[in-house]
Amino acid sequence: MRILIAPDKFAGTLTAVEAAAAIEEGWRRRDPEAEVLVAPMADGGPGFIDVLSAVVDGKLLSVTVRGPLGVDTPATILLAGETAYLETAQACGLHLVEPKERRPEEASTYGVGQLIAAAVDAGAKRIILGLGGSGTNDAGAGLLAALGATATRTGTAHPGAATADGATGDPAIARAEVDGPGADGAAAGEGDVARLDGGAAGLAGLGAVDLQPARDRVAGIEFVAASDVENPMLGLRGATNVFGSQKGIADERKPEVDGWLTHFAELADRKTADKKGAGAAGGLGYALLLLGAERVSGIDLVAELTGLKQKASQVDLVLSGEGAFDFQSRDGKVIAGVAKVANDAMRPCVVLAGKVLIGSREMRSMGVESAYALVDAVGEEQAFADPHGSLAVVAERVAKTWAR
Numbered sequence: 001m002r003i004l005i006a007p008d009k010f011a012g013t014l015t016a017v018e019a020a021a022a023i024e025e026g027w028r029r030r031d032p033e034a035e036v037l038v039a040p041m042a043d044g045g046p047g048f049i050d051v052l053s054a055v056v057d058g059k060l061l062s063v064t065v066r067g068p069l070g071v072d073t074p075a076t077i078l079l080a081g082e083t084a085y086l087e088t089a090q091a092c093g094l095h096l097v098e099p100k101e102r103r104p105e106e107a108s109t110y111g112v113g114q115l116i117a118a119a120v121d122a123g124a125k126r127i128i129l130g131l132g133g134s135g136t137n138d139a140g141a142g143l144l145a146a147l148g149a150t151a152t153r154t155g156t157a158h159p160g161a162a163t164a165d166g167a168t169g170d171p172a173i174a175r176a177e178v179d180g181p182g183a184d185g186a187a188a189g190e191g192d193v194a195r196l197d198g199g200a201a202g203l204a205g206l207g208a209v210d211l212q213p214a215r216d217r218v219a220g221i222e223f224v225a226a227s228d229v230e231n232p233m234l235g236l237r238g239a240t241n242v243f244g245s246q247k248g249i250a251d252e253r254k255p256e257v258d259g260w261l262t263h264f265a266e267l268a269d270r271k272t273a274d275k276k277g278a279g280a281a282g283g284l285g286y287a288l289l290l291l292g293a294e295r296v297s298g299i300d301l302v303a304e305l306t307g308l309k310q311k312a313s314q315v316d317l318v319l320s321g322e323g324a325f326d327f328q329s330r331d332g333k334v335i336a337g338v339a340k341v342a343n344d345a346m347r348p349c350v351v352l353a354g355k356v357l358i359g360s361r362e363m364r365s366m367g368v369e370s371a372y373a374l375v376d377a378v379g380e381e382q383a384f385a386d387p388h389g390s391l392a393v394v395a396e397r398v399a400k401t402w403a404r
């Protein structure tokens with residue numbers, strides 16, 4: 001039997017490379033003679049650079065950038081000739097901050113702008129950024145700030161609006177940035193310089209923004225935003241309402257936070273906020289679109305660079321997987337992308353997941369024949385205690401049904 005193993009990461013437990021190894025191990029217990037092709041996948045989120053560095057001929061540059069809450073964070077640029085690949089989650093990912101430390105309304109994408117600047121300084125003319133898995137929701141304002149965009153504020157102090165010296169309408173909200181002469185919470189006046197790197201909360205009291213310095217900094221650079229989702233930035237299908245909960249934004253806070261992003265978009269460019277992918281990575285997609293980026297599907301890009309289509313046509317069965325196979329897996333995510341490639345090649349696609357939270361009709365409409373859950377096979381405790389072993393157990397069971 002010939003199989004292709006093309007999983008996503010199992011978030012919080014296994015990288016895509018590790019998941020592929022566990023599936024292969026389990027499958028071989030039942031079918032030792034199998035011809036196995038392996039293609040770990042990513043959709044733009046965490047794992048993007050790991051997966052691409054295995055197939056793109058380039059060198060890795062190490063840089064240090066500001067993490068979502070200002071802590072120095074290591075990141076890697078994959079430079080192939082004049083093309084640089086960046087994984088934005090390395091600078092603003094949800095996984096970078098412990099759950100109890102998360103302050104999603106303050107988290108900033110400033111470090112992503114630093115990554116871009118480093119790529120430009122290294123000679124990149126085309127920058128391909130993977131978007132997804134972020135812990136930020138700042139409309140990409142931090143990214144724009146790191147590249148030189150500036151802002152002023154209104155006379156009315158909105159709660160949480162940080163000025164350049166750290167003074168804020170509500171010092172508690174902007175405490176991560178408060179360290180300057182304004183830390184006593186002194187009221188700021190209309191026209192004062194405001195900061196764009198204080199997260200979503202910092203957008204509240206902005207009076208005007210000037211993106212031109214950022215555009216000048218990256219003039220002549222071609223951007224490609226490879227995102228995991230197509231959502232717009234604002235409203236019910238937008239970044240805050242759909243992805244806010246997983247970052248720790250409480251339901252009752254969402255209208256206000258969405259309002260801050262709306263206010264920013266009204267100052268910068270309201271129409272762009274409605275474009276496909278503007279809502280990816282908490283609105284980072286929006287900031288990149290403002291810099292002229294072309295938006296593509298992250299999984300399609302990874303599938304193309306890893307030769308997934310060709311590999312699928314050489315096998316009898318395609319296996320994919322991820323931590324939670326749920327409604328979010330439908331659009332733009334790894335499983336949907338792999339299933340589409342398998343279907344185009346007329347090969348069955350089977351999913352192995354930590355949890356399966358999707359009905360069989362929905363699964364089939366995505367082109368997935370069957371899905372097997374680790375928690376059903378070994379129980380939740382064991383699945384988390386030994387994710388590699390548990391995934392191998394499930395892969396062995398899948399082989400029992402599917403190997404011939």
Ligand SMILES: O=C(O)[C@H](O)CO
Nearest residue numbers: 132133134280281282
């Ligand atoms: O980072 C996020 O907000 C989600 O993965 C959607 O892009």
